[in-house]
Amino acid sequence: xxxxxxxxxxxxxxxxxxxxxxxxxxxxxxxxxxxxxxxxxxxxxxxxxxxxxxxxxxxxxxxxxxxxxxxxxxxxxxxxxxxxxxxxxxxxxxxxxxxxxxxxxxxxxxxxxxxxxxxxxxxxxxxxxxxxxxxxxxxxxxxxxxxxxxxxxxxxxxxxxxxxxxxxxxxxxxxxxxxxxxxxxxxxxxxxxxxxxxxxxxxxxxxxxxxxxxxxxxxxxxxxxxxxxx
Amino acid sequence: xxxxxxxxxxxxxxxxxxxxxxxxxxxxxxxxxxxxxxxxxxxxxxxxxxxxxxxxxxxxxxxxxxxxxxxxxxxxxxxxxxxxxxxxxxxxxxxxxxxxxxxxxxxxxxxxxxxxxxxxxxxxxxxxxxxxxxxxxxxxxxxxxxxxxxxxxxxxxxxxxxxxxxxxxxxxxxxxxxxxxxxxxxxxxxxxxxxxxxxxxxxxxxxxxxxxxxxxxxxxxxxxxxxxxxxxxxxxxxxx
Numbered sequence: 001x002x003x004x005x006x007x008x009x010x011x012x013x014x015x016x017x018x019x020x021x022x023x024x025x026x027x028x029x030x031x032x033x034x035x036x037x038x039x040x041x042x043x044x045x046x047x048x049x050x051x052x053x054x055x056x057x058x059x060x061x062x063x064x065x066x067x068x069x070x071x072x073x074x075x076x077x078x079x080x081x082x083x084x085x086x087x088x089x090x091x092x093x094x095x096x097x098x099x100x101x102x103x104x105x106x107x108x109x110x111x112x113x114x115x116x117x118x119x120x121x122x123x124x125x126x127x128x129x130x131x132x133x134x135x136x137x138x139x140x141x142x143x144x145x146x147x148x149x150x151x152x153x154x155x156x157x158x159x160x161x162x163x164x165x166x167x168x169x170x171x172x173x174x175x176x177x178x179x180x181x182x183x184x185x186x187x188x189x190x191x192x193x194x195x196x197x198x199x200x201x202x203x204x205x206x207x208x209x210x211x212x213x214x215x216x217x218x219x220x221x222x223x224x225x226x227x228x229x230x
Numbered sequence: 231x232x233x234x235x236x237x238x239x240x241x242x243x244x245x246x247x248x249x250x251x252x253x254x255x256x257x258x259x260x261x262x263x264x265x266x267x268x269x270x271x272x273x274x275x276x277x278x279x280x281x282x283x284x285x286x287x288x289x290x291x292x293x294x295x296x297x298x299x300x301x302x303x304x305x306x307x308x309x310x311x312x313x314x315x316x317x318x319x320x321x322x323x324x325x326x327x328x329x330x331x332x333x334x335x336x337x338x339x340x341x342x343x344x345x346x347x348x349x350x351x352x353x354x355x356x357x358x359x360x361x362x363x364x365x366x367x368x369x370x371x372x373x374x375x376x377x378x379x380x381x382x383x384x385x386x387x388x389x390x391x392x393x394x395x396x397x398x399x400x401x402x403x404x405x406x407x408x409x410x411x412x413x414x415x416x417x418x419x420x421x422x423x424x425x426x427x428x429x430x431x432x433x434x435x436x437x438x439x440x441x442x443x444x445x446x447x448x449x450x451x452x453x454x455x456x457x458x459x460x461x462x463x464x465x466x467x468x469x470x
Contacts, residue, residue, distance in 0.1 A: 129317045131288055133333040133381070134306055143329070147320040229320050229361055 011202050018199065022206055025183040028096055028170070029163040032103030036159050040108045041152060044115030045141045048123055059116065065109030074172030077102045081173065094175035099183070102169040107159040114155035119144045150222045150229070157218050164211055237298040237309050237385050238416060239263045240285055245294035247280055254280045256440045258294070262385075266432020267407065267417040269448070271424065273469050276437040278420035279314065282387045285418060286311040310383035314390040316374035318362035323354060323373055326362045330380035348376040352406060368399025375406055386410065388419035392426065404430060424464065428452060436460050438469050
């Protein structure tokens, strides 16, 4: 109870530590979702529209990658970015950029797999019309992505949910450095382990509120768009 | 009258189309020339839709030859097709037409005016902003026609354009077919409706089990059918 009141106090007084953690978390998560969308949606569209050897295997692997264990991804990125790793010279380990990379690796398969399914369903519907209009391959992909945009929001939300809730990978590659790479989830884990519940509870409430708010905004945008475009 | 279509005559020479080891069209030889509408009739599974798709260039012949204006490979720039169940793009009614105009490479500066012309031509004025998927069945068919007209076709293929439409919506489509035919567009359409074939056809092609049974001027076909199958079909008997 005492923890709840203290958490509320932190939020109402816009505690700077809490705000900094929230800001970093949003920056990392939204950057990762944006990057994942830029990679995952075209990849999903390409797989949806093309038939090639190994396609089925790629779909199975992509679906399987949706369940990538975050700590394993964190470990792999850690090994890549550590001083002795192949990308160690970039000096990214224990930076927010490394956290973005880790989350992008986790979220991209989710967005790609869900986009592939969404776009393939629409492709079945559109195939004959676009062929009859003599629409070329690139324009087909652009058309399908645009016309499926409201359904693709669901894929982005799934990716956002995964990134926002993730702790294992960013803990490993970010290091949970106070004021630099500490995010809501890593801070919650740390504060809870220290018995400092007010900040942990406050961050938990903020995290849940943000997830609900972003889902509500996306849902509203989707409904408004569907009313206009059908 | 428009200039003679480069895609005509459209020739099928001993065309056979096989899909998954099933012969859908067999030994079809047919010449489609400029003039009044050609109407394809025949029972379900006769091959009408496949013939239209092949004529549009969407399905290759397994054997035989299809030529457009004497050419075997011809980009479908001046031909268009309306499918039996046209897919509505998830855009507004006007957005669907704008898309078709862009796909037909109509210059951007002309698209808005052309879109309004097409909306008027198919009787959809006032529905520009309505999502295409929320139009009625008849309105969707007319929108699909407008999209086809966006290509300024010289040959237009219509696959059962009035199936499941009420009489008023059917009449609207038939009126449009007459208008574009008068303008010089060659219409090739399939129908189950013998009455519609009588109202519209200049000549009739009867298909049955993938084979061309009879091809003759409409008046002759209905007054004095040459084949047993045609007589049975006209009499409303089942072709087995």
